[in-house]
């Protein structure tokens with residue numbers, strides 16, 4: 001059995017970023033930039049007023065009240081063409097270009113006007129209420145680096161940089177193949193010995209949240225023929241993920257059937273709980289990640305291996321394994337040779353400390369426990385028993401891409 005770290009680096013080594021494609025800005029949320037997004041213009045293009053008021057020369061209002069001659073008007077989008085000389089002011093509005101000669105704006109609340117003249121009641125310093133040309137960005141500057149999953153804020157920035165479309169990585173197509181004679185789809189008539197398929201749906205959710213496109217190939221029966229038939233659907237996928245049929249029994253056929261079809265096996269079995277019978281290989285051009293059938297095992301392995309794999313295909317930087325620390329809320333026993341990922345809740349302790357509470361039962365069939373968990377407490381191989389209050393590492397669960 002190889003270690004979790006070794007298994008993950010082998011998976012990542014076998015993958016490279018997908019080609020780029022163009023998408024319109026309204027399709028860009030959650031996509032990953034394939035190149036730096038540079039500004040196509042300078043913003044603001046010229047110096048502009050940040051207030052409704054009067055554009056003045058600050059020297060003219062050093063002593064107040066100061067009576068100035070109103071020589072014109074500058075609404076947004078329509079610059080005043082003349083020059084502001086000594087003793088003069090231009091009526092200006094938020095977002096309008098600063099007139100030549102003026103170097104500050106007085107808010108209209110700090111003025112009195114009778115139409116032809118304006119009396120300034122408060123002094124202003126140079127550039128007060130003026131947004132200087134280029135304070136946001138300048139033409140050619142990088143606004144968004146390559147390899148970033150776009151937030152709504154990034155999309156707004158790209159629009160302001162005058163891009164109607166962006167070059168992003170193609171979304172990875174992930175074929176999902178569930179296996180098992182006992183598996184039926186949610187809502188289907190259910191025999192007494194059957195169970196409802198949950199793995200494919202949880203995996204599809206994770207794939208979508210990670211920026212991929214799940215492609216459901218259905219449920220294969222535990223026969224070589226059924227498996228072989230359904231697996232052909234994965235031909236044009238960027239990665240095939242199977243669920244179930246991975247362990248040692250006579251009905252656990254995935255490795256054998258894919259092997260007969262020419263799969264190059266990279267590894268099988270890792271020192272991890274849950275998820276020991278994890279498999280990785282390549283069938284033709286398609287990398288194959290074989291997840292165990294136990295629902296929690298398949299989802300925990302997806303978090304640990306499929307998520308980094310998708311990040312790699314998308315050209316995202318390797319996940320600096322978002323591990324954090326907390327103190328244990330209850331004791332845990334000594335670990336064996338398999339790295340353990342305990343489902344746990346998180347809470348804040350009396351002194352403001354983060355407390356991780358592993359659930360009592362860690363059976364890999366318990367979907368209720370997994371759904372309630374906030375994190376996975378990581379117990380390295382052979383970690384000694386730990387008491388309440390001891391510091392442990394955990395991997396947070398959750399956190400999608402569709403964020404502002």
Ligand SMILES: Nc1nc2c(c(=O)[nH]1)N[C@H]1C(S)=C(S)[C@@H](COP(=O)(O)OP(=O)(O)OC[C@H]3O[C@@H](n4cnc5c(N)ncnc54)[C@H](O)[C@@H]3O)O[C@H]1N2
Pocket residue numbers: 178179180182183195196197198199200243244245246247248249252274275276277291292293294295297364
């Ligand atoms: N003799 C041994 N038996 C087992 C070993 C072992 O090393 N030696 N390993 C155990 C471990 S650890 C795991 S994990 C499981 C993995 O088993 P498989 O990948 O072969 O999975 P299945 O047998 O097909 O199913 C296991 C379990 O999960 C349920 N299942 C399967 N698919 C789905 C699905 N799509 N949705 C919901 N639930 C699913 C299935 O009904 C079984 O209950 O093997 C141990 N055994």
Ligand code: MOO
Pocket residue numbers: 272273274275276277292294297364
């Ligand atoms: O590894 Mo299995 O995933 O322990 O249940």
